[in-house]
Amino acid sequence: MTDTLISLLSILIGITGAYSTARIFKKYSFGIIGNTIAGVFGSILFIKSFGRLGFNPQSIMEFGEFHLTLFIINLVVSFLGGSLTVILISKLKHKMNRS
Numbered sequence: 001m002t003d004t005l006i007s008l009l010s011i012l013i014g015i016t017g018a019y020s021t022a023r024i025f026k027k028y029s030f031g032i033i034g035n036t037i038a039g040v041f042g043s044i045l046f047i048k049s050f051g052r053l054g055f056n057p058q059s060i061m062e063f064g065e066f067h068l069t070l071f072i073i074n075l076v077v078s079f080l081g082g083s084l085t086v087i088l089i090s091k092l093k094h095k096m097n098r099s
Helices: 003-024 031-053 068-098
Strands: none
Touching: 003 031, 003 068, 031 068
C-alpha cells in the first residue's frame, strides 16, 4: 500500500462520515454534492492537523512497512473529520441565516 492510496482511502472514509452523519441527522444534510465536499475537506483538514501526532500516511508506511494500528487511527480521524465538518458547516449556515 502506498502513501497515495492511504490518502485516497482516508478521503473516501471522510466522505462516508459526512454521508452517515447527514443520513442520521437529517437537519445537517447538504445534499450529495455538499456532503461530498464537506467530507473531503473535513477529512483532509483533520488528517493534516492531527496527523502530526504520527498517523499520517508517511508514518503509516515508514521504512516500507505497513503499520495497521496507525492506519486504523487514520481512518477513524478521517471519519470524524467528515462527520464533524458537516455539523460545523450546518451550524455556521444557520448562524449566518439568522443575521
